[in-house]
Amino acid sequence: MxxxxxxxxxxxxxxxxxxxxxxxxxxxxxxxxxxxxxxxxxxxxxxxxxxxxxxxxxxxxxxxxxxxSVERELARAVTLALGMPANERMDTLVEKATELGATAIQPLVCERSVLRVAGERAERKAAHWQAIVIAACEQCGRNRVPTVHAPLPLREWLESRGDEDSGQRLLLSLDADARPLAAARGDQRNVTFLSGPEGGLTEAEQAFARQRGFEPVSLGARVLRAETAPLAALAVIAALEAAA
Known part of the structure; x- marks a missing residue:
């Protein structure tokens, strides 16, 4: 090769x-x-x-x-906004999200987050994850490099998203009113998935996300780990595109 x-x-x-x-x-x-x-x-x-x-x-x-002129991107630009899992799990999540086609990754610090970083340490973490993204692109054949943003507190990130921002906003949730992800597929060119850390998002965090336009969607009855749920969502999007 x-x-x-x-x-x-x-x-x-x-x-x-x-x-x-x-x-x-x-x-x-x-x-x-x-x-x-x-x-x-x-x-x-x-x-x-x-x-x-x-x-x-x-x-x-x-x-x-x-x-x-070779492109291997998903038709929709997918941003993963996620409560950072601890230890090496975030490294693996970033690598696999790149392989599956994520366009951008926004690490978040939530109320139940185990991993908490800010300031200079947050910038170093983002640079470390960006290097993982580049290595994953070299391996999987992608020619456009996803961006890993510096970690932010969840509420700060939600407040920074204006109502005029285009794209679909989806909240990975186990709530009873959450629609199956496949049924919530929209026609927008951009989609943002919000996923919680270990222990999930608190009720208050979920309520605020809904206020900011995030629709709850479900990946099924099983409780997935913090590093599994966003990857499963990406896999669903990729599979739906392949079947279209």
């Missing part, structure tokens, strides 16, 4: 580019030689056939050769 690497700079035919550190290490670990073929993507869409031009101890130079 031809190695796929992300380059955080605009690519152009015939342009030589120095790979970023993570991509450089990847080339070195694979022991590629000058002339080896690569697939590059810069996140703006499509991918580039490229080749290794030079390999040094600290940098690798590559050249973009030809662009292919």
């Amino acid at each position: 031809i190695p796929r690497l992300h380059v955080p700079a605009a690519l152009a035919a015939g342009l030589d580019t120095v790979l970023p550190p993570n991509a450089t290490r990847h080339v070195q670990v694979l022991r590629l030689q000058p002339g080896a073929e690569l697939c590059l993507f810069d996140g703006s869409g499509g991918e580039w056939r490229a080749e290794v031009r030079a390999i040094g101890r600290r940098e690798v130079v590559v050249r973009a050769l030809a662009h292919a």
